[in-house]
Amino acid sequence: MPVKYHIHTAPVPNRFPTVIRSGVIAWEEGCLKCPKCVKRECVYGVYDKRGLDSRLMSDSLDSLCKDCFRCVQNCPNRLIHKALNPDYKNLGDHYWTPEIISKLWFQAETGRIPVSGAGYGGPFSGSGFDAMWTDMSEIVRPTRDGILGREYISTQVDLGRKHQALEFDTLGNLLSPPYPSVEIPIPIIFDILPWSPPRDRINHTLLRAAKKINTFSIITQEDWHPSLQRYLNHIMLYLTGDPEGFDKEILKKLRLIEIPDGLKVLEIQKWLKGINPEAVIAVRIPLNPQAKDRALELTQSGLEILHFMADEFGRDQGEAPLFIKDRIKEVHLHLVKNGFRDQITLLAGGGVAMAEDLAKLIICGADAVTVDIPLLVALECRVCRRCAEGIPCPVNIAQIYPPRGQARIRNLIAGWYNQLLEVMGAMGIREARRLRGEMGRAMFFEDLEREIFLPLHKRN
Amino acid sequence: MNKENLELNVAIFFCQQLDPDQDSNRRVIEKELGPGIKFFPLPCSGRIEPLHFLHAFESGADLVYLITCPVKSCRYQQGNVRAGKRIAFAQNLIREIGLDPERLILINIDPPLPKRIDLLTRELLEGAPVKGHSLLSRL
Numbered sequence: 001m002p003v004k005y006h007i008h009t010a011p012v013p014n015r016f017p018t019v020i021r022s023g024v025i026a027w028e029e030g031c032l033k034c035p036k037c038v039k040r041e042c043v044y045g046v047y048d049k050r051g052l053d054s055r056l057m058s059d060s061l062d063s064l065c066k067d068c069f070r071c072v073q074n075c076p077n078r079l080i081h082k083a084l085n086p087d088y089k090n091l092g093d094h095y096w097t098p099e100i101i102s103k104l105w106f107q108a109e110t111g112r113i114p115v116s117g118a119g120y121g122g123p124f125s126g127s128g129f130d131a132m133w134t135d136m137s138e139i140v141r142p143t144r145d146g147i148l149g150r151e152y153i154s155t156q157v158d159l160g161r162k163h164q165a166l167e168f169d170t171l172g173n174l175l176s177p178p179y180p181s182v183e184i185p186i187p188i189i190f191d192i193l194p195w196s197p198p199r200d201r202i203n204h205t206l207l208r209a210a211k212k213i214n215t216f217s218i219i220t221q222e223d224w225h226p227s228l229q230r231y232l233n234h235i236m237l238y239l240t241g242d243p244e245g246f247d248k249e250i251l252k253k254l255r256l257i258e259i260p261d262g263l264k265v266l267e268i269q270k271w272l273k274g275i276n277p278e279a280v281i282a283v284r285i286p287l288n289p290q291a292k293d294r295a296l297e298l299t300q301s302g303l304e305i306l307h308f309m310a311d312e313f314g315r316d317q318g319e320a321p322l323f324i325k326d327r328i329k330e331v332h333l334h335l336v337k338n339g340f341r342d343q344i345t346l347l348a349g350g351g352v353a354m355a356e357d358l359a360k361l362i363i364c365g366a367d368a369v370t371v372d373i374p375l376l377v378a379l380e381c382r383v384c385r386r387c388a389e390g391i392p393c394p395v396n397i398a399q400i401y402p403p404r405g406q407a408r409i410r411n412l413i414a415g416w417y418n419q420l421l422e423v424m425g426a427m428g429i430r431e432a433r434r435l436r437g438e439m440g441r442a443m444f445f446e447d448l449e450r451e452i453f454l455p456l457h458k459r460n
Numbered sequence: 461m462n463k464e465n466l467e468l469n470v471a472i473f474f475c476q477q478l479d480p481d482q483d484s485n486r487r488v489i490e491k492e493l494g495p496g497i498k499f500f501p502l503p504c505s506g507r508i509e510p511l512h513f514l515h516a517f518e519s520g521a522d523l524v525y526l527i528t529c530p531v532k533s534c535r536y537q538q539g540n541v542r543a544g545k546r547i548a549f550a551q552n553l554i555r556e557i558g559l560d561p562e563r564l565i566l567i568n569i570d571p572p573l574p575k576r577i578d579l580l581t582r583e584l585l586e587g588a589p590v591k592g593h594s595l596l597s598r599l
């Protein structure tokens with residue numbers, strides 16, 4: 001049995017107090033001085049540990065309170081109230097909701113899976129990834145218990161081109177030379193951040209974390225710095241400028257190189273292969289309605305990895321934008337229909353916010369997924385986008401201490417890894433490679449609506 | 461805006477009722493004044509404690525404002541009244557430690573609500589007392 005891949009975690013406290021949903025408003029004036037004050041009886045000791053963080057002026061009351069409302073209910077003079085915390089309302093946006101951000105913070109701090117206790121109280125379905133459910137028919141089989149089960153569930157994936165079939169000569173010698181390939185133990189690659197404060201320390205942090213969990217982080221040509229050389233095994237270099245102007249000695253040592261899609265893509269790939277035949281070349285392609293045709297064309301031309309990018313809300317670039325899962329499904333099925341799917345690696349990214357999105361995107365046809373904003377959130381980002389507007393970052397992410405940031409990202413990915421194991425265990429799938437394109441093991445709300453609810457409406 | 465006040469560090473505490481779009485509205489000023497201005501929205505102005513003001517001065521603020529909603533429009537009925545009492549208490553403390561209590565300013569805004577926090581801030585900074593840097597921020 002192969003050595004079980006495992007990410008060790010340890011709690012890493014936040015630098016800044018977390019922002020929680022509600023704030024306590026406790027009047028001191030009018031206090032009856034009861035011998036048994038409700039504040040002293042708080043089971044979490046919230047009022048005893050009270051402190052104020054002067055950087056954000058946030059009261060520890062608001063980060064420690066668990067919303068049990070005992071003090072609010074029991075104060076005889078009604079001096080304690082709870083209100084929505086304005087800072088919480090302002091976290092993120094319609095897609096990167098405060099709930100998602102808080103869950104990511106929790107995972108980065110603890111490395112654990114967030115559980116909601118007394119069942120799920122949210123809506124039945126939503127848009128985007130929420131319009132998809134995965135099969136859980138094997139959830140009761142203890143041996144497949146994802147995290148602690150006895151059967152090993154492998155999340156390893158291969159990046160690179162594959163032969164459709166092996167060819168042998170009459171003597172049995174292999175005629176098809178193997179393509180270079182890179183294996184990663186978890187189908188996650190760190191992507192370029194859509195916005196961030198100056199990235200010097202952030203890049204070091206991402207690369208340290210990529211090294212720790214044995215994956216790759218995409219670094220742009222502009223962000224390249226000789227101090228990053230020690231991470232060469234974990235860098236996927238994105239050549240945005242003139243590739244010939246880049247240090248050839250470095251190119252020779254890289255295992256993954258990415259180039260933008262364009263007219264010269266085949267020419268650049270050939271040039272790079274001339275320098276480093278062992279490197280696997282990826283092409284970064286904006287996701288749009290033409291994606292499936294472009295995918296087929298590039299696959300037929302001999303490319304190795306196609307990396308499709310949606311925007312930060314998971315939308316493609318069409319006039320009526322389609323969500324990433326639907327567009328990737330289309331690309332995957334088009335390649336399957338034409339008999340090319342197994343030859344190419346599909347990466348997909350943009351709008352991947354939680355562990356379940358990762359599993360769902362793989363089910364829709366991606367081999368592996370690229371992640372961006374959650375990594376920044378692990379470093380305590382509020383998704384306020386002030387840095388994109390040139391306003392100082394409220395949590396000073398540019399000054400992150402790389403070992404600390406690395407540990408938080410490691411925790412986040414460990415949590416996602418365990419969630420992926422849970423999803424795969426519940427589906428009865430033991431290989432991330434086999435999860436790819438398993439659409440028959442998932443339900444899509446649009447399909448259910450069309451197949452089940454529409455006929456009911458028609459009957460009436 | 462008064463040129464000398466542009467150089468000052470200003471902390472503004474305000475009730476969230478004032479401007480539902482405060483997070484986007486205040487960005488123009490944050491961009492203009494950089495780290496010199498800090499906004500702290502509160503669930504209710506009555507939530508403020510004297511300690512908040514002391515911490516703000518300790519962290520280098522030269523002027524500290526507390527903006528409350530208009531009289532009788534507090535959702536918690538007495539929040540703005542209590543905020544007034546706390547500011548008076550904090551001013552005494554500040555005087556006792558040898559700082560200028562006039563650097564701590566209470567603004568009870570007039571109805572109607574909402575008001576844009578960026579416009580309000582410009583108005584405040586326009587009419588701010590010319591005080592120069594506080595003793596603590598010069599340390």
Ligand code: SF4
Pocket residue numbers: 195196197376380381382383384385386387388391392393394395396397
């Ligand atoms: S907290 Fe805001 S300013 Fe800081 S990195 Fe995140 S989005 Fe940018």
